[in-house]
Amino acid sequence: MIITEKGLIKINSYNEIVNLDEYQKFNCVLFTKSFFLENITKISSQKKNGLLLNSDDKIEDISQHIIIFSLINVRFLNFKDGRPFSIARDLREIFSYKNEIRASGQILPDQLIFLLKCGFNSVEIDKTKKDTWLNIFKTDSRQDYQR
Amino acid sequence: MAKKLKANIFVYSANDLISGDVVFYSEQNGWVRDFISAKRIMKEELEKFQEKVSAELKQNNIINPYLVELDDDGKITKLRERIRFKGINIKDFKNV
Amino acid sequence: MYRYDEFDSKLVINRVKQFTKQIKRRISGDLTEDEFKPLRLMNGLYLQLHAYMLRVAIPYGELSSKQLKMLAYISKKYDRGYGHFTTRQNIQFNWPKLIDIPKILRNLAKVEMHAIQTSGNCIRNVTADHLAGLLPEEIEDPRPWCEIIRKWSTFHPEFSFLPRKFKIAVIGCNEDRAGILVHDIGIKIIKRKEIGFQIFVGGGQGRSPFIAKKISDFVSKKNLLTYLEAILNIYNSLGRRDNIYKARIKILVNELGIEHFKKLVEDRFKLLKQKKTALKGIEIDKIKNYFKLPSLETVGKINPEFPKNPNFEKWLKFNTLNHKVKGYKIVLVSLKSKNYPPGDMDYKQMIHLAELAEKYSFGEIRVTHEQNLVIPHIKITDLFEVWKILDSITLATPNIGLLTDSICCPGMDYCALATARSIPIAQKITNFFEAKKKQDEIGPLKIKISGCINACGHHHVGNIGILGLDKNGQEFYQITLGGSSKENASIGKIIGSSFSSSEIIPAIDKILDVYLEKRDNKNQTFIQTLEQIGLKPFQEALYDNN
Numbered sequence: 001m002i003i004t005e006k007g008l009i010k011i012n013s014y015n016e017i018v019n020l021d022e023y024q025k026f027n028c029v030l031f032t033k034s035f036f037l038e039n040i041t042k043i044s045s046q047k048k049n050g051l052l053l054n055s056d057d058k059i060e061d062i063s064q065h066i067i068i069f070s071l072i073n074v075r076f077l078n079f080k081d082g083r084p085f086s087i088a089r090d091l092r093e094i095f096s097y098k099n100e101i102r103a104s105g106q107i108l109p110d111q112l113i114f115l116l117k118c119g120f121n122s123v124e125i126d127k128t129k130k131d132t133w134l135n136i137f138k139t140d141s142r143q144d145y146q147r
Numbered sequence: 148m149a150k151k152l153k154a155n156i157f158v159y160s161a162n163d164l165i166s167g168d169v170v171f172y173s174e175q176n177g178w179v180r181d182f183i184s185a186k187r188i189m190k191e192e193l194e195k196f197q198e199k200v201s202a203e204l205k206q207n208n209i210i211n212p213y214l215v216e217l218d219d220d221g222k223i224t225k226l227r228e229r230i231r232f233k234g235i236n237i238k239d240f241k242n243v
Numbered sequence: 244m245y246r247y248d249e250f251d252s253k254l255v256i257n258r259v260k261q262f263t264k265q266i267k268r269r270i271s272g273d274l275t276e277d278e279f280k281p282l283r284l285m286n287g288l289y290l291q292l293h294a295y296m297l298r299v300a301i302p303y304g305e306l307s308s309k310q311l312k313m314l315a316y317i318s319k320k321y322d323r324g325y326g327h328f329t330t331r332q333n334i335q336f337n338w339p340k341l342i343d344i345p346k347i348l349r350n351l352a353k354v355e356m357h358a359i360q361t362s363g364n365c366i367r368n369v370t371a372d373h374l375a376g377l378l379p380e381e382i383e384d385p386r387p388w389c390e391i392i393r394k395w396s397t398f399h400p401e402f403s404f405l406p407r408k409f410k411i412a413v414i415g416c417n418e419d420r421a422g423i424l425v426h427d428i429g430i431k432i433i434k435r436k437e438i439g440f441q442i443f444v445g446g447g448q449g450r451s452p453f454i455a456k457k458i459s460d461f462v463s464k465k466n467l468l469t470y471l472e473a474i475l476n477i478y479n480s481l482g483r484r485d486n487i488y489k490a491r492i493k494i495l496v497n498e499l500g501i502e503h504f505k506k507l508v509e510d511r512f513k514l515l516k517q518k519k520t521a522l523k524g525i526e527i528d529k530i531k532n533y534f535k536l537p538s539l540e541t542v543g544k545i546n547p548e549f550p551k552n553p554n555f556e557k558w559l560k561f562n563t564l565n566h567k568v569k570g571y572k573i574v575l576v577s578l579k580s581k582n583y584p585p586g587d588m589d590y591k592q593m594i595h596l597a598e599l600a601e602k603y604s605f606g607e608i609r610v611t612h613e614q615n616l617v618i619p620h621i622k623i624t625d626l627f628e629v630w631k632i633l634d635s636i637t638l639a640t641p642n643i644g645l646l647t648d649s650i651c652c653p654g655m656d657y658c659a660l661a662t663a664r665s666i667p668i669a670q671k672i673t674n675f676f677e678a679k680k681k682q683d684e685i686g687p688l689k690i691k692i693s694g695c696i697n698a699c700g701h702h703h704v705g706n707i708g709i710l711g712l713d714k715n716g717q718e719f720y721q722i723t724l725g726g727s728s729k730e731n732a733s734i735g736k737i738i739g740s741s742f743s744s745s746e747i748i749p750a751i752d753k754i755l756d757v758y759l760e761k762r763d764n765k766n767q768t769f770i771q772t773l774e775q776i777g778l779k780p781f782q783e784a785l786y787d788n789n
Contacts (some may be wrong), residue, residue, distance in 0.1 A: 015411050080281055080364070082404025086479045089401050110282055117400035127298065130275065139264070141257035143250070145394040159342060165270065165361055167295035188636045210276050211290060230664075231292050235656055 001130065002102065002122045003112075007137040012124060014050045016072060030073060033057050036065075043068060055083045055105075063095045072097065073124075076105035085118045092119035109136045117144070154216035154224060157193065158185040159200055160231075161212035169231060170209060172200065178209050182232055187221065188214075244305055244607060245390050245533045254397070255352045258359055262286045263345040285365060285403065287333075287358030288344060290763040291660045293387045297336045298361040299351060301610045302333040303371035303389035303413075304617075308597040313354040315593035321347050321389040324491055328578060330650055331410065331702060332370045332610045333361055337657055359397060364405045366396035366475070370412045373611040376534060379567040383432045385413040386532045388440075388467070391522070395468050402475050406482035407490035409475070410447075412612075417730065421612055424455045424732035425704055427492045428474060430467075439463045441498065444474060444504070445496030448698035452734045453493040456501040458508060465521035466512075472519070473512040477504070514627075534618060537605040539568045539620055549627050557683075558630055558641040563621075570623055574604075575614040575634060577640040577648060581673055584666040585651040586614035586750045595636045603629055613650055615643065634733045646688045646755075650701050654694030654711060655718075661694035663711025663718040668692055668747060675748050685755060688769050691726070704728035706769045707754060708735045709747065720747045724754070724781060725773045739786055753784045 002010050014030040016022050020039060023031065030050035036043065043049060050071035053059070055078075059066075066072070074084040084103060085109060091097040103115050104124035109132045115123060125133050159172035163180075171185035172176040179185070188196050193214070200212050215228045223229050247255075262282070269279040283289075287298040299314070314334060318326045321343045322336045331336060339347060351357055361368055369389045376384040392411060396402070402409070412421040416431040423429025429443035440462045446455025471575045474492075481491045481499075495506045514600040549555065576596065579585050588596075600608045600618050603625050609617035621629055633639035642648045649672065652658065654665030669692055676682045691705030695712075702708030708723035718743040726735030742750045757780050762772045773781075 050561050057399075079278075080404055081484055082364075082479055083400070083484075085401045085404065086476055089476075094514050108278055108282075110261075111404075114398075114400040114403055132268075140261055141254070143257060144398050144400070145254075146399060154292070162290060162294070165342050167290065167293075167338075169293060204270055205275075226718065227292070227661075230655055234293060 001127050002124050003130075003133050003137065004122045005116050005120070007134065009130060009134070010122075011058075012050070014073070016052065030071070033062060036062065040065070053084075053087065055081045055087075059087060059090060059095070066091070066095055066097050069097075069099060070101045071102060073102040073104055074120075076103060076107050079106050079108045079111060085114060088115070105112055109133045110140075114135050114138050117142075117146075128145040152193075152214060152216060155190050155219060156217040156221065157188045157190075157214045158182070158217065159188065159212055160185075160215045160228075161209040164208040164210050172196070172212075178207060187217070204214060244307055245386075245530075246303075249485070251355070252352070255355075255357045255359070258286075258357065258398075259345065259348045259352055262348065266341060266344060281363055281404075281756070284363035285360060286344075286348075287361035288341075289362060290659065291337070291657055292655070292661075294338050295341060295344075296657070297339045297347065297358055298329070299336070299356060299358045300361045300368040301334060302354075302368060302393050303375070303386050303762075304373050304610040304612075305386065306608040306610055306616075307354070308601040308608065310354045310356055311593050311597040311600070311608055311736065313350060313356065315590040315597070317347055317350055319590040325587055326531065326593070326621065327584070327653065328586040328588065328610055328614050328616070328751070330612050330614060330699065331368055332373075332612060333368055334610075335653075337351045337504045337653075362408075363403075363526045364407050364409075365403045366399065366405075366409045366411065369393050369396070370410075370421055370426075370612060372416060373609045373617050374420060374564070374573065375415060376536065377573055378416060378567055380417070380569075381415045382434050383415050383438050384531075384534055385415040385430075385432055386534045387527065388430070388432070388605050389413050390530050390533070391468070391527070392471065394779045395471070399475075402479060405475070405479055406484050407487070407492075409478075409492065411471075419728070419732075422701075422704065422728035422732075424730075425452070425701075425728050426455065428471065429455050433461070435461055437463065438466055440472075442470065445493040445501070446732075447493040448562075448701060449490055449491070450488060450698075451494065452698070452703040454732045454734065456496065458501065458505050464527060465523070466516065468520050468522060469498060469515050470508075470512055473508045473515055473726045476515075477513055481507075493780045536568070537607070537620065539571055541568075541570055545570050545623060547624050552627075552643070554634070554639075555627060555630050558634075558639050559626065561641045561645065562639070562643045563626070566620060568620075572621050572623055572626060574618040574621045574626075575611075575643045576618060576630060576638050577597045577642055578615050578638075579642055579648045579669075579673065580637045581670075582614045582638040583637070584653075584656075585649060586671050590639060592636050595632065596638065599629065599632050613648065615648070642682065644687045644689075645674055645682045645687060646690050646707075647682055649690040650705070651692040651693055652694050652700035654692075654700075658694060658699075660697055661711065662713040663694050663720065663744075665692045665694035665700055665709075665711055668709060668711070668720065671748050672751065675752070681755065685759065686765065686768075689727075690751070702726070704732065705735060707751065709751075712741055714741070720744065722747075722750060722754070724778060725770060727770060731770070736778060739782055750785055754781055757781050757784050 015026040016030045028048040042079045049071040051069045100121045173179045173184040174186045247296030268274045289296045291736040293343045327335045369392045371385045371389045411428045412423045412426045413430040425446045442459040443455035444458045502562045557730040562575045604618045651669040655661035688704045691701040692709040693702040702710045710721045712719045721741040722738045723735030
């Protein structure tokens, strides 16, 4: 389940895959950076390709390929580890990535506004906490000093 | 508890979630402010009480529970814990 | 003084509402303590040895009479009647209840104050020279720049979950009164063809102290925030997260080397410069307007006849400085009097001082990084009257810059991390040396006392540093000599094995005797003497068996 930047709750349509057979099977796939680098010639631009990054993944070495991804999903190892905020910002501001960026992993609802401001479009959430997320989406202030 | 525990007798201490006050674990009344009622836990019973305290952490509205070491006469051994138990011992401004 | 506009007020109020809800969720069990902790820390709320502690920001040390009165009200109503001023221009309340925090924060918001980012792994309260805007030799007032940085760093979406806390300080004079070289980023305003900034990075104290290294010799005004953003971006991406003791930027800078770190920052800076809008002159001017001096009238009589009073004369000598406007003095208020813990102030003193500042100093007060206060604009002809009032509320101790004016952390009397007490040591020093009248003979000297290796009492940069340790359950104190947080910043050297709490005062006394004996003349400072004669004479005096 995901919450979008418009405050909508949706079902995640990406299938997390680990090998090429699975890659062929689905049309909407999510794979790690190492899978991507190993199978870079076999990635089809006909599919919806989602890249799964961890907090500690670097993006410089794949920056020339990012146009192929319809989604970049950055997984928080821990909500206190703020590297994904910089990853999203770099994707937008340095690498001009225009498609969806999603956050997943261990995240607090209280981080939602910061996520959206750094360029994330959606967050994968725990079903049982849906109401908290929606409430925070509606009530937390978006006011800030940064441009 | 990462620190090595040396004593034979312990009490459990924590802070009250809402007031922040120092509290102690008593067997009858749960977490209380009064050190005298604190349950003296023998070394052999530690595991049992550690499990109990962490299991009840959520409903008990306390934070930061940890074990305070006592000597065989039941006195607190560490200066830090004595200061914490007594409250502030430098000039208090209450009566300024 | 800076005044909130509607935008600032709304922002703070929204934060109070948000944190109030988070407290409710914590109490209801919706948030665990582990989840709540970083949220409460970002709102300045700690759990200390006895209770919660709330740290309130006094951005760049500026405080109005109205604000000080509110601090007095809060300490009376929600605490135990006093507050503690810290080395980073904050005030701490030691006994608030979680349930009262929303009320305290709403009251603070009424006077444009808050506890935002006074803790947690984010950019903390930006500090400045407490004499900003008051001295003739100043290149430019650092406070508008602090305000610009404050705005930029408040709720920064990218930099609110850094590897560790991040502290920035700004100065506008050559003399450093803010300790910029022991900050994560130190900023010094300099004049080349135009006015801009020298940037230092990677300073800090704690268990591995470092003096900051220069990363840029000149950053222009319009690029300041972009440059800071580049540093923070590199730190957030590369700073260590595997070990809390190695997570500060000083470790990253030291592990990479300043040249490598600088290259990463400069590359990032070039990229960001193309994408970000630079600061506009009109925005800078708008902020600067808030920091104009109040309209000080020129006073006819500059050397008035004061009543003969030796205590007043001593106070005049040590606790006042020349103001850049003729006819005015800057008054330093010592929070290091005999019976008070260093930096502590009770609510009655707060009220009286607030009234004094209202009457004599345009309602302006400053907080210093050495845990004292400043009343910035006192007419020379009012000095005697001001002294009488300060003296009547125990705020005229004539010891600014002297050895009893020590920086001291709360230590094990309050702090959950401390390994020994520090306040009783400060009080012993005060009692001992005031009785001996030795401090006047010694002159300026900085003693700094920390109750643990985290070094909140700045012992590393004390001319004489005292560090409290736990040795098998006993309090022991290690002495370092030669530290400084000024322009010539240096980390003190450990003199030898540590002293018990009964040995520490005689040991300090012996060190001072060596200094008095060996210095060439009265003007040779402790550091200069130490440089000249080395540690050995001090060690010989302390450890006769060696």
